Structures are given as C-alpha cells and as structure tokens.
Amino acid sequence: MSVMAPARVPSPADRGMQLVNERPFRHPDTRSRAFMSRRGWWLVLLNFLIPGSAQAVAGNRRLGRIGLGATLTMWVVAVILLLSALLAPTALLGFATGAWIPDFLSLLRPLPLLLAQGLLIAYAVLWAVLTIDTLRLVRLVKTGTGSRFGILGLAVVLLVVSTGSAAYAANLTGAARDTLGAIFGASGPSVPPSDGYYNILLLGADSGEGRDSMRFDSISVVSINADTGRTTITGIPRDLAHFPFAEGPMLDKYPNGHESHADPNCGWGSGINQLRTEVEVCQDGNALYPDAVANGSEPAIEATKDAAEGILGIQIPYYVFLDMHGFAALVDSLGGVDVTVTERLPKGWGPAYQGQPADDWAIGWIEAGPQHMDGDTAQWYARSRYTTSDFDRMERQRILQQAILAQFTPQVVLTRFQEVFAAGANLIQTDLPQSLVPYLAELGVKAKEQPVTAIELVPANGIDQEDADWAYVRELVQTALHPPTPTPTPAG
Structure with a gap:
C-alpha cells in the first residue's frame, strides 16, 4: 500500500514570487533595476494620461478611485462643454454667465464661473498630489541610474504641464467672472427688443491727460436686428443743436428743443455733447433721474438717451460708454487693427493759437495708406480733428469701430483672453443686463457675416446742424432699419 506524500506548503518566498508574477x-x-525602470516610466505616464490609474494599479486604491473618479468626471464635463460649444454656444454662454438666474437673484450670477474655477483649482491640487504619490510608488532608488534622473525629470515636466494647464484654465475662468462682474455688476432689468431691434447708445469720452472735461465727444446709436443680427450705426454729431427730447424730465424742461445757456458753466452752446456738463453742473441730475445710478447708469447718460430717442424716433433702453483714455489698451489686447488712412493726420492736442502750423504742435503723424495700428495710433486716429472737420472724425471713428469688430474673432479672443478681458473691464461701462450677453453674442456672430449700415447725420446727408428737419431724420433712420421690400417685376 502506497503512502501519498503530504502536499508541500508554499513558503513565504513562493507566495511572494507568485504575487510578483501575477x-x-x-x-x-x-x-x-531594468524592470523597476520600465515600471517607473509607465507609472509616470499613466499618472499623466489617466490621473489616478497609477495608484489603482500600484498604490493606494482608495486614492486611485478618487483620482479616477475626478478624471472621469472632468472628461465627461469636457465632452459636454465641447459639444455645447459646437452645437449650442448660446446656451453654454448663458449657463456660464448665469443668464438663467432671474433678475431678483442677480447677485448669484457669478456662481457658475466661481464653481468652475473652484473645481479646476481642486483638480490641479489633486493632480499634483497624485504626481508626488506616483514618484513615491516608482521607488527611484531601485531604478537604473540613467532612468532615475529621466523619470524624475519627466515627472516634473508633466507636473508643470498638467497642474499648470488646470491652474491656467482656473485663472481664465476667474478673469472672465471678474470682468463680467466689473462691467455688468449694476445692470438694469432686461427689456424686449423695440420694433425688432436692440438699440444701444454708444458714447465715447476721453478722461486722458490734457482733457478739461468728460463731454461725450463720440455719440452714436447701434441698432441690432433681433433676428438676423444686421447692424446699423447712426452717428450723431456732437454739435447737433436745438434737438428734441423723448418723453421725460428733459422734455419737460425743453418742450421746444434744447436751448443754449447764458451761464457758460452749463455748456458752451446747445450741442448734444453739452448735456453732461449741464446735467452734472447746473441741474440736480439725481432728482431728474433718481433711478439712474441704481440701474448702472448716470443722469447725464439718461439725458443723452432721451435726446437720442427724440432725434431718431426710436427707443434706446441701453448704453455702452467707452473711455477713450483706456481705448488704446483694448486695441493692443486685440493685436492692433487694420485701417486704410485716407489722408495724413497729426497726433497731438491741437494748436496753441489760431493758425499755428500743425508741424509746430504735432507730436507725430499718421501717414496715409494701409496701416496696422497699435493702440496709441488708433487712439489718435479717432481723436484727430484739427486738420479735418468733426464730420471727418465721426467717419473715422465709425471706420475704427468696424475694424475693431472685425478683429474680435474667436481665435483672437481665445489667444488674448486675459488681455482683452482686462482692457474691457477698464474701458467699458454699461447698463446692459448680463442676461442679454449670450443672446447679443449670438447676434454678434451673425452680424460679422453681414455689412454694417452707417448713417451720419451730417450736412452731406441733408442734415442742418443748427436747424435739422427732425421728421426727415426719423424717416432716414426708419428706412435704414426697415428697408422697403422690392416689388417683383411682373413677367412678360
């Protein structure tokens, strides 16, 4: 009778080898060392490509599950954002800017971007923790000498790339949130389009050195078709006089049109650009327009709105004010603008006495011909008027506005995101509600595909600056905004 030998119990060494093999x-x-080196390279790459995977296969599984869960979540969010940007950009912008939050909860509108920034910062920190833990798992002292420094160097580079990218995205998100808050922080309520258009009063003034006031030197109305995005810009000369007002406190004061003042402190004439001085210095603007400041505006701006409405015969619920002192920063943030200059223009604040030659006071010249203008040159191009007329300057400002709009491409904004946002926050003041931003952005994309219609209320178009025919002006505007439909020619 044979006796079976007892089964051999695996030794700890055998069990260790089995684990090594499995x-x-x-x-x-x-x-x-060769295997440890290969293992080290793989762990560092896995940590970069799929954060959390290195811990899942070689380290703390709980930490690995946290890393993998966060990574999967970020991938899903990234895919959703990409699809939204391609298929529904307006909805994405609306969600990000909090446009879906009602007006009475407008203080919560920064919350989506704030949460996004917080998540990006948290993910950057987690990625850094996972990278450091991965280096611990690699056991550099067990790898080959050459691989040891290579693995460490690669880990450091990938750490900078990964956490730096997440931190940069968080920084951009914060810049967007801060800029939106600075520009739209006190915006008024949203109103529907008027007669098919969003009409926005565009004001330009210069607080720069050498300016003795902040009169509105550039006044125009941008009318954006609420369906097609077709844009019409109506330029109002700053010296347009004896103009009517729409219904409101200024109409009560001037039922027969704006008049000149005997007091020179209230303005130098009856031109529309004197309204700011008049309302701020010689009248109690806050009593005239008690809700202006609370709605993100100013009494002088509301008075100018009433004037523009009375002149053009359209409703203008919103304004955008551009401080020309910061205008150069915006142009520089866009990488400059391309403009064809029709005649040589001087830079400078003008002659010290009547008849002084421009060569004596000019600090430089803008030469005629195609120009790629930096911010300083573009600013002087918009300001210069002493060798030309105010009407010529109005036309140049309109050309410059269109050149800047053309420069606002997605590629430029994405590559110069922070510069554009920082310049905008220092340059722009508006009462446009943040809830309208996504919709106006969509209209802006449509507008870029169409020519801009320009109307100048100047003598060349039959407009007398001292005694304009206001019925003719309103007819001119209505014809531009609502062109007649061509009558089809009958066949045969």
Whole structure:
C-alpha cells in the first residue's frame, strides 16, 4: 500500500514570487533595476494620461478611485462643454454667465464661473498630489541610474504641464467672472427688443491727460436686428443743436428743443455733447433721474438717451460708454487693427493759437495708406480733428469701430483672453443686463457675416446742424432699419 506524500506548503518566498508574477506593478521584483525602470516610466505616464490609474494599479486604491473618479468626471464635463460649444454656444454662454438666474437673484450670477474655477483649482491640487504619490510608488532608488534622473525629470515636466494647464484654465475662468462682474455688476432689468431691434447708445469720452472735461465727444446709436443680427450705426454729431427730447424730465424742461445757456458753466452752446456738463453742473441730475445710478447708469447718460430717442424716433433702453483714455489698451489686447488712412493726420492736442502750423504742435503723424495700428495710433486716429472737420472724425471713428469688430474673432479672443478681458473691464461701462450677453453674442456672430449700415447725420446727408428737419431724420433712420421690400417685376 502506497503512502501519498503530504502536499508541500508554499513558503513565504513562493507566495511572494507568485504575487510578483501575477501583479508585478503592485508587487515588483525590486532586485531587477531594468524592470523597476520600465515600471517607473509607465507609472509616470499613466499618472499623466489617466490621473489616478497609477495608484489603482500600484498604490493606494482608495486614492486611485478618487483620482479616477475626478478624471472621469472632468472628461465627461469636457465632452459636454465641447459639444455645447459646437452645437449650442448660446446656451453654454448663458449657463456660464448665469443668464438663467432671474433678475431678483442677480447677485448669484457669478456662481457658475466661481464653481468652475473652484473645481479646476481642486483638480490641479489633486493632480499634483497624485504626481508626488506616483514618484513615491516608482521607488527611484531601485531604478537604473540613467532612468532615475529621466523619470524624475519627466515627472516634473508633466507636473508643470498638467497642474499648470488646470491652474491656467482656473485663472481664465476667474478673469472672465471678474470682468463680467466689473462691467455688468449694476445692470438694469432686461427689456424686449423695440420694433425688432436692440438699440444701444454708444458714447465715447476721453478722461486722458490734457482733457478739461468728460463731454461725450463720440455719440452714436447701434441698432441690432433681433433676428438676423444686421447692424446699423447712426452717428450723431456732437454739435447737433436745438434737438428734441423723448418723453421725460428733459422734455419737460425743453418742450421746444434744447436751448443754449447764458451761464457758460452749463455748456458752451446747445450741442448734444453739452448735456453732461449741464446735467452734472447746473441741474440736480439725481432728482431728474433718481433711478439712474441704481440701474448702472448716470443722469447725464439718461439725458443723452432721451435726446437720442427724440432725434431718431426710436427707443434706446441701453448704453455702452467707452473711455477713450483706456481705448488704446483694448486695441493692443486685440493685436492692433487694420485701417486704410485716407489722408495724413497729426497726433497731438491741437494748436496753441489760431493758425499755428500743425508741424509746430504735432507730436507725430499718421501717414496715409494701409496701416496696422497699435493702440496709441488708433487712439489718435479717432481723436484727430484739427486738420479735418468733426464730420471727418465721426467717419473715422465709425471706420475704427468696424475694424475693431472685425478683429474680435474667436481665435483672437481665445489667444488674448486675459488681455482683452482686462482692457474691457477698464474701458467699458454699461447698463446692459448680463442676461442679454449670450443672446447679443449670438447676434454678434451673425452680424460679422453681414455689412454694417452707417448713417451720419451730417450736412452731406441733408442734415442742418443748427436747424435739422427732425421728421426727415426719423424717416432716414426708419428706412435704414426697415428697408422697403422690392416689388417683383411682373413677367412678360
């Protein structure tokens, strides 16, 4: 009768070898420097490509699950954002800017971008923790001498790329949130389009050195078709006089049109650009327009709105004010603008006495011909008027506005995101509600595909600056905004 030998019990060494064979990443053969080096390279790459995977296969599984869960979540969010940007950009912008939050909860509108920034910062920190833990798992002292420094160098580079990218995205998100808050922080309520258009009063003034006041030197109305995005810009000369007002406090004061003042402190004439001085210095603007400041505006701006409405015969619920002192920064943030200059223009604040030659006071010249203008040149191009007329300057400002709009491409804004946002926050003041931003952005994309219609209320178009025919002006505007439909020619 044969007796079976007892089964051999595996020794701890045998069990260790079995684990090494089955799970070499978690239980490596530390005696093999070649294997430890290969393992180190793989762990560092896995941590970069799929954060959390290095811990899942070779380290703390709980930390690995946290990393993988965060990574999967970020991937899903990224895919959703990409699809939204391609298929529904307006909805994405509306969600990001909090346009879906009702007006009475407008203080919560920064919340989506704030949460996004917080998540990006948290993910950057998690990625850094995972990278440091991965280096611990690599066991650099067990790798080959050459691989040791290579693995460490690669880990450092990938750490900078990964966490730096997440931190940069968080920084951009914060810049967007801060800029939106600075520009639209006190915006008024949203109103529907008027007669098919969003009409916005565009004001330009210069607080720069050498300016003795902040009169509105550039006044125009931008009318954006609420369906097609077709844009019409109506330029109002700053010296347009004896103009009517729409219904409101200024109409009560001037039922027969704006008049000149005997007091020179109230303005130098009856021109529309004197309204700011008049309302701020010689009248109690806050009593005239008690809700202006609370709605993100100013009494002088509301008075100018009433004047523009009375002149053009359209409703203008919103304004955008551009401080020309910061205008150069916006142009520079866009990388400059391309403009064809029709005649040589001087830079400078003008002659010290009547008849002084421009060569004596000019600090430089803008030469005629195609120009790629930086901010300083563009600013002087918009300001210069002493060798030309105010009407010529109005036309140049309109040309410059269109050149800047053409420069606002997605590629430029994405590559110069922070510069554009920083310039905008220092340059722009508006009462446009933040809830309208996504919709106006969509209209802006449509507008870029169409020519801009320009109307100038100047003598060349039959407009007398001292005694304009206001019925003719309103007819001119209505014809531009609502062109007649061509009558089809009958066949045969």
